[in-house]
Amino acid sequence: MxxxxxxxxxxxxxxxxxxxxxxxxxxxxxxxxxxxxxxxxxxxxxxxxxxxxxxxxxxxxxxxxxxxxxxxxxxxxxxxxxxxxxxxxxxxxxxxxxxxxxxxxxxxxxxxxxxxxxxxxxxxxxxxxxxxxxxxxxxxxxxxxxxxxxxxxxxxxxxxxxxxxxxxxxxxxxxxxxxxxxxxxxxxxxxxxxxxxxxxxxxxxxxxxxxxxxxxxxxxxxxxxxxxxxxxxxRLGQPRINILPADMFAGSPDGARQMGLRPEHIQQGEGKPTTVKRVEHLGDQIRLHLKLEGHDVVTLTHPNSELEAGDTVAIQPRNPLYFDASGARII
The missing domain is CATH 3.40.50.300 (P-loop containing nucleotide triphosphate hydrolases)
Structure with missing residues (x-):
C-alpha cells in the first residue's frame, strides 16, 4: 500500500x-x-x-x-x-x-x-x-x-x-x-x-x-x-441538521444569520414552546417532528416518551452552530 x-x-x-x-x-x-x-x-x-x-x-x-x-x-x-x-x-x-x-x-x-x-x-x-x-x-x-x-x-x-x-x-x-x-x-x-x-x-x-x-x-x-x-x-447527520434564524434564541454572535442545531443538541423541558407534529418510534429512540414559530425542527427523545402529535414541548439550543449570510461558519 x-x-x-x-x-x-x-x-x-x-x-x-x-x-x-x-x-x-x-x-x-x-x-x-x-x-x-x-x-x-x-x-x-x-x-x-x-x-x-x-x-x-x-x-x-x-x-x-x-x-x-x-x-x-x-x-x-x-x-x-x-x-x-x-x-x-x-x-x-x-x-x-x-x-x-x-x-x-x-x-x-x-x-x-x-x-x-x-x-x-x-x-x-x-x-x-x-x-x-x-x-x-x-x-x-x-x-x-x-x-x-x-x-x-x-x-x-x-x-x-x-x-x-x-x-x-x-x-x-x-x-x-x-x-x-x-x-x-x-x-x-x-x-x-x-x-x-x-x-x-x-x-x-x-x-x-x-x-x-x-x-x-x-x-x-x-x-x-x-x-x-x-x-x-x-452533508453529515441523520436526521439532518436543523437550520433556524440566528435570532430565534438569545445569544447569537455578531454577523450570524442562521443557526444550525443537531437533533441531539436540542434540550427539552425549557425554552420556547413548540407543537409536536409527528412522532416516529425507532425502537431505541423516538424522533420528534416539531413546529417552532413556523419552522420545522427534528429532535430526539428517549424511547419511553409519551409525547403525541398535538402536544406542546419547550425546547432550547445546546451547542448551536452559527453561520453568516454566505453560509460560512462563525466560531
Whole structure:
C-alpha cells in the first residue's frame, strides 16, 4: 500500500468543470471517503487517480512517485465499480483469478489458487467458488466484485459506490465487512459515496466535495462537529441538521444569520414552546417532528416518551452552530 497525494488537480469536460484545484492526501493504510451529491466530482477524481482520465493540470503522486504520465496498468491501482462487472459464464473462482492471469502480472498458477482461496475466505464466499456468477445473490456478486480487486496487491483500492445498488440490509452488512477487510489487510482505500452513513461509519477521513472543489477534509468526527460552512454541516447527520434564524434564541454572535442545531443538541423541558407534529418510534429512540414559530425542527427523545402529535414541548439550543449570510461558519 502507498500514500496517495493529489496536488492542485483539475479536470474539465468542455465547459463543465468536474474537478477544480483539488489537493488531498490519502494516508497509507487509511480509509478515505469522498462525500457529495451527484456531479460533485467524486467519480472523476477516482478516474483521474486510476488513469482512466487525464488531468488538465496538477499532479498525482502515488508512493512518492508522480504517475501523471503513466498508464493505468503502470499505476498499480485496483478499482471496484458500482455495477458488479463479473464474467457471467465464469465460476466465482475464475472471476477472482482473472486479474491475476493478466499477461502483465504473469502470476504462477499455484500462487493464484492460494490467493483466491485466501480472498474467498476473507469475503466468506469459499463455499461459492464453483458457482457460476449468475447463480449468486446481489450481495454475493458484489463480494466477488470486491474480491477481484482484493486478490491483487495494488498501491490503492478505488471504490465507486460499490454498495449503492444493494438493499438496506445488505448495505449494512457489507459496510461492516468492508471495514473489517480494510483493517485486516491494512489497505489504503479511497471510497466514493453520497451516503453519509457509509462516510461516518467506515472512514478514517472524509473529503466533502461541492461542484468539483474540496470544501473540507478531516476525520468524520471533525466534519460532523466542526463543519467549515453550512453546506458541510448539511452533508453529515441523520436526521439532518436543523437550520433556524440566528435570532430565534438569545445569544447569537455578531454577523450570524442562521443557526444550525443537531437533533441531539436540542434540550427539552425549557425554552420556547413548540407543537409536536409527528412522532416516529425507532425502537431505541423516538424522533420528534416539531413546529417552532413556523419552522420545522427534528429532535430526539428517549424511547419511553409519551409525547403525541398535538402536544406542546419547550425546547432550547445546546451547542448551536452559527453561520453568516454566505453560509460560512462563525466560531
Amino acid at each position: 502507498s500514500e496517495v497525494r493529489l496536488q492542485n488537480l483539475s479536470k474539465a469536460f468542455g465547459d463543465t468543470i468536474a474537478v477544480e484545484d483539488v489537493t488531498m492526501t490519502v494516508p497509507d493504510g487509511a480509509f478515505v471517503t469522498l462525500l457529495g451529491p451527484t456531479g460533485a466530482g467524486k467519480t472523476t477524481i477516482l478516474r483521474l487517480i486510476s488513469g482512466l482520465e487525464s488531468a488538465d493540470s496538477g499532479d498525482i503522486v502515488i508512493g512518492g512517485r508522480s504517475v501523471a504520465d503513466e498508464t493505468p496498468a503502470q499505476r498499480n491501482v485496483a478499482m471496484v465499480f458500482q455495477q458488479y462487472s463479473l464474467y457471467p459464464h465464469m465460476s466465482v473462482k475464475d472471476n477472482l483469478a482473472f486479474p491475476l492471469r493478466s499477461p502483465l502480472l504473469k502470476t504462477p498458477e499455484d500462487q493464484i489458487q492460494r490467493k483466491v482461496a485466501e480472498v474467498a475466505d476473507v469475503l466468506r464466499i469459499s463455499h461459492k467458488l464453483n458457482n457460476k456468477a449468475t447463480e449468486l445473490s446481489g450481495g454475493e456478486m458484489q463480494r466477488v466484485s470486491i474480491g477481484r480487486a482484493l486478490v491483487r496487491n495494488p498501491n490503492i483500492y478505488l471504490m465507486d459506490e460499490p454498495l449503492s445498488s444493494l438493499d438496506a440490509k445488505l448495505r449494512s452488512d457489507l459496510r461492516i465487512e468492508l471495514k473489517r477487510i480494510q483493517e485486516s489487510l491494512g489497505a489504503t482505500l479511497l471510497y466514493v459515496t453520497h451516503d453519509q452513513i457509509e462516510a461516518m461509519t467506515m472512514s478514517t477521513h472524509v473529503g466533502v466535495l461541492d461542484n468539483g472543489r474540496m470544501v473540507q477534509f478531516g476525520s468524520p468526527r471533525e466534519i460532523y462537529e466542526d463543519p467549515i460552512n453550512l453546506y458541510v454541516a448539511g
